[in-house]
Structure formats: structure tokens, C-alpha cells
Amino acid sequence: RLQNVRETxxxxxxxxxxxxxPLWWPQKRDLVPVVIDCFISNIxxxxxxxxxxxxxxxxxxxxxxxGRNGIMAYNSSYGGxxxxxxxxxxxxxxxxxxxxxxxxxxGPNEFN
Numbered sequence: 566r567l568q569n570v571r572e573t574x575x576x577x578x579x580x581x582x583x584x585x586x587p588l589w590w591p592q593k594r595d596l597v598p599v600v601i602d603c604f605i606s607n608i609x610x611x612x613x614x615x616x617x618x619x620x621x622x623x624x625x626x627x628x629x630x631x632g633r634n635g636i637m638a639y640n641s642s643y644g645g646x647x648x649x650x651x652x653x654x655x656x657x658x659x660x661x662x663x664x665x666x667x668x669x670x671x672g673p674n675e676f677n
Contacts, residue, residue, distance in 0.1 A: 570624035
């Protein structure tokens with residue numbers, strides 16, 4: 566989610582959004598070079614040198630969706646094929662197999 570983002574690569578990049586959006590690559594319709602610039606700018610973490618930690622850019626708010634709901638977010642996209650395969654072979658999501666949703670942009674220090 567974006568909230569008063571101050572620095573953008575182009576004047577038309579969004580600075581405020583009402584909803585959270587997935588932190589994986591955008592849809593084909595968004596693969597216009599200048600739109601990619603906006604996307605990359607918003608998902609790129611910045612280094613907070615005094616704390617030695619990566620953080621979201623000012624105005625970018627991210628959250629994880631914990632538990633089964635978090636893994637279900639992947640059911641409709643990249644993970645759908647995997648979940649379907651395991652389900653067809655008798656596995657039950659949340660009981661036989663589960664997953665961890667992590668912010669792939671961050672390093673080990675940020676998970677403390």
C-alpha cells in the first residue's frame with residue numbers, strides 16, 4: 566500500500582493507494598517500461614545505515630498475511646498449480662502441508 570510516497574521516478578507514478586497489492590511481478594498489462602519503473606521504485610527496500618537494516622521506502626507500507634490465509638493468497642496465482650497437485654494426491658492444505666509467507670525483499674536481519 567502506498568501512503569504519501571514522496572520520491573517517484575516519474576510524475577505519473579502512484580503516490581497513494583487504498584489497497585494492498587502483491588509484492589510479486591505485475592500482470593502483463595503492467596509491463597510497460599515506465600510502469601515497471603514505478604513498480605521497482607516502490608518495492609525496492611532502502612538501507613537504514615544506523616540500524617543496519619533494510620526498510621521500506623518512505624510511504625510504502627507492507628504487511629504479511631499470516632497463517633493459512635497467507636498461503637491461500639498464492640493459491641490463485643503462482644502456487645495454485647503446486648497446491649492443486651498436492652491436493653489431488655491426498656494432501657490437505659493446513660494439515661498435510663503448509664507454507665511460510667515471507668517478504669522476499671528483505672534479508673536475515675529483518676526477520677529478527
